[in-house]
Amino acid sequence: MNCCPLKVGLVPAFIVLSSCMVGPDFVKPKAPAVERYTQEAAPNKTVAADGWTQHFELGTKVNADWWRLFNSAKLNILISKALANNLNLQSAQASLRQSQANLQAGYGIFFPQVDAGFTPVRQQFSPARFGSSSVGSIFNLYTFSTTVSYTLDVFGGERRNVESLEAQNDLQAYIALGTYLTLTANIINTVIAIAAYHAEVEATEQWLALLQKQITLTETQVYAGTVPYQTVVTLRSQLALLAATLPALKQKLNQTEHLQANLVGLTPAAWQSPTINLDDLTLPLAIPVSLPSELVHQRPDILAAEAQLHSDSAKIGVATAGLFPNISLSGSFGYNNQSLLDLFMSKGNIWSMAANFAQPLFHGGTLWYGRKAAIASYQKSLASYQQTVVSAFCQVADALSALQHDAELVTAQRQSLEAIDDALRLVTANYQAGLVNSQQVIIIESQQLQAKLAYLSALAQRYQDTVAFFVALGGGLHTEK
Secondary structure, eight states: OOOOOOOOSSSSSSHHHTOOOOSSOOOOOOSSSSSSSSSSSSOOOOOOBTTTTOOOOEEEOOOTTGGGGGHHHHHHHHHHHHHHHOOHHHHHHHHHHHHHHHHHHHHHGGGGGEEHHHHHHEEEOOOOTTTTOOEEEEEEEEEEEEEEEEEEOOSSHHHHHHHHHHHHHHHHHHHHHHHHHHHHHHHHHHHHHHHHHHHHHHHHHHHHHHHHHHHHHHHHHHHHHHOHHHHHHHHHHHHHHHHHHHHHHHHHHHHHHHHHHHTTOOGGGGGOOOOOOGGSSOOOEEEEEEOOHTTTOHHHHHHHHHHHHHHHHHHHHHHHTTTTTTEEEEEEEEEEEESSSSTTTGGGEEEEEEEEOOOOOOOOOOHHHHHHHHHHHHHHHHHHHHHHHHHHHHHHEEEEEHHHHHHHHHHHHHHHHHHHHHHHHHHHHHHHHHOOOOOHHHHHHHHHHHHHHHHHHHHHHHHHHHHHHHHHHHTTOOOOO
């Protein structure tokens, strides 16, 4: 119970009491006492892959518009459209405005409640109810009155309720920021995925065209009797197997385009994805890494969990105050008269003053167990907050490891692709010289396509894991209060 020392003198006792608040005062949870995200010290940079080395800059903050590091004007325009039109973001922003209005409404409890009323009545009075035998009369009565009431927040229940509303307002603000961050990341990921799928479809179609050309050439050789017919059958089988992979690739491409339309707030029929290739994007090389002690002040999900924890802490105070007396003051002043013209004459003046003291005595355990439920709700929110923090640190650790392994994978896939390109050039030359058959060429060409698709997948994964790392750090949304 947070209560000021007793004061005497000119300050009325009820004002002294109204400065006291039952219930716990909220204290921000401490950040985990760790100095790094992974068990081993993270390296300062990744290996060079395609000539790009990403450097980790510990203690550097992420820029709020971090997506501009990809150096794509088309991407920037796309994100601007999504931020302006995404319906989930608009819903989150509307929820925030609703929470702000509820908070403003909650502040009203700190002011006297003033009302005015006017009541015209025409009635018949019967003296018989007072034991008189005189004739009753019919008359008009006009009443105008003002009433003032004020609840003394002696034990702080109302202030704790407003504290909870303030925390709920913070919660909605962080949810809106989280929606904003998720939206920007999803837009970039769709751009990367669409570019990768386009490249994979193009490589597959090129290989299909090459196989068809080889089949035509081999059929000519079969007619000439220089190669067996089995070779044509093998090539056609290879063509059919490869062609079967194309619909699945195109389906993934279409689904990603439809997802992008959804993020921009449009139907697929009304949206045309911009043409952005992987070569149009620049891989961010200077990667800021926030200190672990700062992460809890940056991620919207952690801050939202903290705001919920604060709200539930304040609700314990609300429930506790409900066990104590409720004290309110009220007064009214007005006039009544049988004539509307004489309504405000002094002879019709009426007034009253009252104080109300209500102490809960027996409510069947409702108030007591309501407080226990509030405590349990706080404990639940505390566990959820701690889990959110642990998950956040794991995500940063995953992203750090992913960037290092992505660079290694891209390097390995690039080396594999270059080695197969060399092998293909050699076997093609030998085939033209008649030293090898077409089957050997087909095998190497198939391996080249697989290596190229694997390289494109690894390259896209490196871009997307870079996006995931910025998101794991909170996307530059530094929102500590």
